[in-house]
Amino acid sequence: MPEELSPQAASPLAAGSERWARLWPLLLLLLLWHVVALQAHSRTLPTPLAVLDALWSALASGELLFHLGKTLLRVALSFCLAMLLGVGLGILMGRYRRWDRALDSLLILGLNIPALVTTILCYIWFGLSESAAILAVVINKIPMVAINLREGARAVDANLLEVAQVYRLSYSERFFKVYLPQLYPYLFSSARNGLALIWKIVLVVELLGRSDGVGFQIGSFFHFFDITSILAYSLAFAAVIFLLEALLLRPLENRLNRWRL
Amino acid sequence: MPEELSPQAASPLAAGSERWARLWPLLLLLLLWHVVALQAHSRTLPTPLAVLDALWSALASGELLFHLGKTLLRVALSFCLAMLLGVGLGILMGRYRRWDRALDSLLILGLNIPALVTTILCYIWFGLSESAAILAVVINKIPMVAINLREGARAVDANLLEVAQVYRLSYSERFFKVYLPQLYPYLFSSARNGLALIWKIVLVVELLGRSDGVGFQIGSFFHFFDITSILAYSLAFAAVIFLLEALLLRPLENRLNRWRL
Amino acid sequence: ADAAATLRVGVLQFGTVNWELDVMQAHQLAQKRGLNLKVVPLASGDASTVALQGGAVDVIVSDWIWVTRQRAEGMAYSFAPYSNAVGSVMVKADSGIRSVADLRGKSIGINGGPYDKTWLLLRAYASKKFGMDINSAARPVFAAPPLLNELALSGQVDAALNVWHFDARLEANGQRPLIKLPEILAGLGVDRPIPLVGWVFREDWANQNRDTLERFLAASQEAKALMAKSDAEWERLKPLMRTEDNATFVALRNGYRNGIPTCEYADAQANVASVFRILAETGGDRLVGKSRSLSEGTFWNGFKLPTCPKN
Amino acid sequence: MNTLSVHIAAKRYPNGSCAIQGLAFDARPGEFVAIVGPSGAGKTTLLKIISGLDTDFDGAVQTGSDARIGFMFQEPRLMPWLTVAQNLALVDPTATGQRLTDALERVGLKDCAALFPKQLSGGMQRRVAMLRAFLMAPQLLLMDEPFQSLDAPTAGQLREQLLTLWQDSKPTVLFVTHNLQEALSLADRVLFLTPGPSHIALDFAVELARPRALDSEAVQRMAQELLQAHPDLLRGTLGTHA
Amino acid sequence: MNTLSVHIAAKRYPNGSCAIQGLAFDARPGEFVAIVGPSGAGKTTLLKIISGLDTDFDGAVQTGSDARIGFMFQEPRLMPWLTVAQNLALVDPTATGQRLTDALERVGLKDCAALFPKQLSGGMQRRVAMLRAFLMAPQLLLMDEPFQSLDAPTAGQLREQLLTLWQDSKPTVLFVTHNLQEALSLADRVLFLTPGPSHIALDFAVELARPRALDSEAVQRMAQELLQAHPDLLRGTLGTHA
Numbered sequence A, B: 001m002p003e004e005l006s007p008q009a010a011s012p013l014a015a016g017s018e019r020w021a022r023l024w025p026l027l028l029l030l031l032l033w034h035v036v037a038l039q040a041h042s043r044t045l046p047t048p049l050a051v052l053d054a055l056w057s058a059l060a061s062g063e064l065l066f067h068l069g070k071t072l073l074r075v076a077l078s079f080c081l082a083m084l085l086g087v088g089l090g091i092l093m094g095r096y097r098r099w100d101r102a103l104d105s106l107l108i109l110g111l112n113i114p115a116l117v118t119t120i121l122c123y124i125w126f127g128l129s130e131s132a133a134i135l136a137v138v139i140n141k142i143p144m145v146a147i148n149l150r151e152g153a154r155a156v157d158a159n160l161l162e163v164a165q166v167y168r169l170s171y172s173e174r175f176f177k178v179y180l181p182q183l184y185p186y187l188f189s190s191a192r193n194g195l196a197l198i199w200k201i202v203l204v205v206e207l208l209g210r211s212d213g214v215g216f217q218i219g220s221f222f223h224f225f226d227i228t229s230i231l232a233y234s235l236a237f238a239a240v241i242f243l244l245e246a247l248l249l250r251p252l253e254n255r256l257n258r259w260r261l
Numbered sequence C: 001a002d003a004a005a006t007l008r009v010g011v012l013q014f015g016t017v018n019w020e021l022d023v024m025q026a027h028q029l030a031q032k033r034g035l036n037l038k039v040v041p042l043a044s045g046d047a048s049t050v051a052l053q054g055g056a057v058d059v060i061v062s063d064w065i066w067v068t069r070q071r072a073e074g075m076a077y078s079f080a081p082y083s084n085a086v087g088s089v090m091v092k093a094d095s096g097i098r099s100v101a102d103l104r105g106k107s108i109g110i111n112g113g114p115y116d117k118t119w120l121l122l123r124a125y126a127s128k129k130f131g132m133d134i135n136s137a138a139r140p141v142f143a144a145p146p147l148l149n150e151l152a153l154s155g156q157v158d159a160a161l162n163v164w165h166f167d168a169r170l171e172a173n174g175q176r177p178l179i180k181l182p183e184i185l186a187g188l189g190v191d192r193p194i195p196l197v198g199w200v201f202r203e204d205w206a207n208q209n210r211d212t213l214e215r216f217l218a219a220s221q222e223a224k225a226l227m228a229k230s231d232a233e234w235e236r237l238k239p240l241m242r243t244e245d246n247a248t249f250v251a252l253r254n255g256y257r258n259g260i261p262t263c264e265y266a267d268a269q270a271n272v273a274s275v276f277r278i279l280a281e282t283g284g285d286r287l288v289g290k291s292r293s294l295s296e297g298t299f300w301n302g303f304k305l306p307t308c309p310k311n
Numbered sequence D, E: 001m002n003t004l005s006v007h008i009a010a011k012r013y014p015n016g017s018c019a020i021q022g023l024a025f026d027a028r029p030g031e032f033v034a035i036v037g038p039s040g041a042g043k044t045t046l047l048k049i050i051s052g053l054d055t056d057f058d059g060a061v062q063t064g065s066d067a068r069i070g071f072m073f074q075e076p077r078l079m080p081w082l083t084v085a086q087n088l089a090l091v092d093p094t095a096t097g098q099r100l101t102d103a104l105e106r107v108g109l110k111d112c113a114a115l116f117p118k119q120l121s122g123g124m125q126r127r128v129a130m131l132r133a134f135l136m137a138p139q140l141l142l143m144d145e146p147f148q149s150l151d152a153p154t155a156g157q158l159r160e161q162l163l164t165l166w167q168d169s170k171p172t173v174l175f176v177t178h179n180l181q182e183a184l185s186l187a188d189r190v191l192f193l194t195p196g197p198s199h200i201a202l203d204f205a206v207e208l209a210r211p212r213a214l215d216s217e218a219v220q221r222m223a224q225e226l227l228q229a230h231p232d233l234l235r236g237t238l239g240t241h242a
Ligand SMILES: Nc1ncnc2c1ncn2[C@@H]1O[C@H](COP(=O)(O)OP(=O)(O)OP(=O)(O)O)[C@@H](O)[C@H]1O
Pocket: D013, D014, D015, D017, D018, D019, D037, D038, D039, D040, D041, D042, D043, D044, D045, D046, D074, E118, E119, E120, E121, E122, E123, E124, E149, E150
């Protein structure tokens, strides 16, 4: 199995080739897009250059940064809150059967209430405020994180917990050194999916009742069918995520997975 | 650790008490809702009875079943497609480093393109058709499943794969008896989150370009700020999910988890 | 065009346009003109523009700003007047706000986004009349129309600028208009009603199916005429309107009737053009795109209302 | 460390299988008790009950309630995501620097502090697990077949280290082994378990002077005498087949 | 089964540690070869290379390319989500019904077909793993310390079963053990490995008539002579300490 994944520390040279391996599919996509857009010659499928142009002028005008900043702030805050609460809830439910039984129905319910509904209700009951917006997003996201972490907590190796118990590890050590490492895969998938999902929910929430942010902007663009600008704003956010992946998530994951060999 | 989860086959009596343990938090919530709604006495917070009433009349008129049926069909179809493709992609990427590198950027991109954008583009390019709607949902969901399964595939126990290799198991046995059981936790969290998410995306897709389905109805109700009906339709869907949980997902998960003790 | 021509109209299921279509269907106004009318119900305003561009419907209702903007981008849509009714600024009946100048420091809810045309006109008006930049002097918040109405009713915004039929509901619930659009327009030097929303379709499609479209517009006119005079017709429409009380019903009926364009003033096009210029100045590129002036052909040349008598 | 007092009326697993029935013994503080019994008898189950990991049984076990326990499990059970050094420090935070180096050197792993368990051979993992059980000077030391999977000389040297530790800090030791000579050479007392739902077949005090070598005459003779006196003592699990 | 031919110039792990250096030997078809070496020498590594699981080494290994291999790993490595019966059927689909019952009975697990691995004791799991390696009549049988963790009588009976199997279907056997007497009593030939990056220290042909009992005079004498002739042969990993 020579193809198998082995996240060893890559040499600088390998790092270069790795970056390239990651980049060319994107470039290919860009090229494809360009060719198709040129062929189609439709306003609903702008060329990448047109999108870049829109991106650039939005950047130059400062508008993009302002709205993106607002959105990122909301995303960051909601993300932290939702992860914290969701992870806690998920572990609790995965570990203790009683809690699982008691909260399962509520979790399923929370999971399946449309974002539209929670958002509207939050806005109505708590006003068209920033905290109502954050609350709406967090409520939407918590069940997803909890569902994921619950499965993780259920799959934790009982043998290793026995070691922790017999050697009387403190709660914090038990959690951070025995429990958590087994949940990393679940945490990473939750974090990645979570960021993406929260960004999408923030868009809806901004669309419905905020006066700034990318969602608000996209709403206006959408009204006039300005696909170019919509794509520009979407890509700006995607670029932030790419940075986050390359600078934080991927290195962290590689580090934490070193022991897998 | 007497509190720990042990999904053994429950005796009939225990099953009764378990059902009860699952039910009372819901009833409590209902009661709380009722009391708060009576206090608030606002059109934006109808009592559960009012919602039930709306549910009943929508059911009696056949409207609910028609629209719910349409939505469920879309959800089911998109769910199957997205899971199939997402699981395949995730396993491929988790297992083979080359694929992971090649597709990672595209995955992240796909993950972070707003549902609104893909939906509009699908509708514009492929017409306002059923298949465009399904396509939009599937495109939105695949990256989420893939992200989750990729983590799962990465965490697969290499020792057991060695056993499969040395004993020359067929590909299908290797997949179904060695690989898949290690992915069950990821599959279950993907399935649960997936159903919920797909239902939410289907709502958006219906809102933007279908003439039937729960999303279409909710759009209309929103027009009149008819929270009662919105809640009635949301709860109808949640009820379907509850059934699915109780009759399919939970029993299946318990069965597949028997070996955990 | 042949007698069995079919026309697909995309409308909000419970939108005001659907009332008129319902009248058309009830009285076979299209059929008797040899037109097969197919109503495609949709769930949101954006859904109708998507449907039009996706080729799923032939005609929707939108405004000429949208049309001009699309034309500037090379998508030749055209417009035929449908209604003159646009929103007002609504405040609580007992509110201390007496004039636009009083909005200073108050929160004002605006439907849709910052490029709502009434909002832009109000901005221009405030600046011309009071020298006030209302965008910064007041606190504008933007929300979807139904949500905005709820916020207005629960007092979470001090004033609301919504679409007319939502205003009607507010009025029925004890709010009063602070300023109506004609007044705003008058303040800006346009003292005659101008058409604001209309039937929108692709220009090339319209030219190829001129006959079909004309029959449809004629049917629309006949339906409007019926709705203008017959109260019984409105009683029939009542379930579709989903009014919770009679006051709302009456407000909606009157609002609709007031918006019916019966004739066109000789200087209407010029007025529209000057309103467009004002909008372009206030809204900027974001609103009008690359076009600085009303695009030639925005108003479809195949349809004309009778000219209004000079008053 | 108080007297260890074990009284297990019955231990049943949830699937109904009964692992232990009517097993009782006491162990003086500092006593070295070996436990010998056929595969599947219930030795591991017994250690889990004594360590407090399994509380779902009929009967009572008394250890000093706050006794420090060192438990060398039947499998190494190292945390795979922690290096050797981190695995040891997890249990005994003082196991760093020179103390760690010395300890690792004693078990022949001086260059392995920074390796992950997957990078060790089976026997090396077991040695780390043993160190983990020794390091924090336990008052009760439970060892489940500790020297399996080690070559004879290494096992011999580790046996000596165990005895040194025992003589230094006098923990009560429960030592499960399949090797009769090992049991006789190390322990004060050997408990022989029956197969099936196990109880004590023979409680044998080893009255030999220390030090005793594993392959010494005295130990071998005692083993032979024991087997002659109780021919069924080491009855395996395969029954009549032999 | 063709002649097994092993030639490993060097095996380095990605972290740079060198497990095997200059190790080469051939084994006739049907030969029973025991491998003895200190803990951490590279025995498991060697078996992994021979089985084809590890291809990242300098050198060449020739087995019959389609040889059926039975590998009893150092750990049981049962699929935890499959019952005993399912674990066996996974490897040999014909292992059902009477054949399965007989096989399980032979290793003393006749009531365990429906149990999951977690419900078995350590020794019971090893016996299932052994059955898995035997069942499909392998042409090459690799065993990594198979009889550790089993009581002496059980281990003895299983050794006999191994010999029966070997005599019946004549697989080439590579048998890793730490027990010199076990090696001498079972094998045609014993390879002694050096510590560190291991190679073959001594390739010893066991010229004793069969059957040979583990504790027979002849075996014990041969072991003693061997150790006298090569005092360093079983040098452990702890070096000078002893
Ligand atoms: N979790 C479990 N569920 C059901 N039965 C179990 C469980 N664990 C052990 N058993 C049964 O209990 C009996 C004793 O098991 P135990 O592990 O204590 O044996 P042991 O004496 O340690 O054997 P070995 O020497 O093979 O390790 C066995 O028959 C086993 O099948």
